[in-house]
Amino acid sequence: DAGVTQSPTHLIKTRGQQVTLRCSPKSGHDTVSWYQQALGQGPQFIFQYYEEEERQRGNFPDRFSGHQFPNYSSELNVNALLLGDSALYLCASSIQARSYNEQFFGPGTRLTVL
């Protein structure tokens, strides 16, 4: 049973560019959440997708957008990249019906903005 997978592993972009990160949830999971983890900090919640809709959003600008597909996989898009967007981006999957919402994390995508 594959866990949460993310691609690519590493990515280097320049300021002003756009980037797309991808996530496949754990088998049987229907909810995907995205987090940004800056160096030396804890993960910060970006948003959560369920039934192909954004259900919750953290304190991130509209430059950060996402999508969920019918197979529950998800994409995170960041436009007009800033140096401060350099971070590890983590995807987590869970089952919406479970109230405690235990989340399983992928290995992350390391984004470097030059």
Added chain:
Amino acid sequence: AQSVTQPDIHITVSEGASLELRCNYSYGATPYLFWYVQSPGQGLQLRLKYFSGDTLVQGIKGFEAEFKRSQSSFNLRKPSVHWSDAAEYFCAVYGQNFVFGPGTRLSVLP
């Protein structure tokens, strides 16, 4: 609003010594509480979770955590640390969404 504090940025212990990592949270209702561990370059792996019931929670690899409502704390403990326990530890609270603390880096001396 939810928040999590982990007062210790970095802790160093000798192998075989006991360990306690502190976590304090802020949330209006009874929260769901978690401890995650992250090794360098890796994602987060769950060590412990508290939803309700017994306030002393047993996890894998000999870890345990105690929920104390009066102190708004969920401290992680282990009686005897192994070198493989060296990692970054994150406490998290789930109320409306997941909020993580800043993390405590654990180093283990041989």
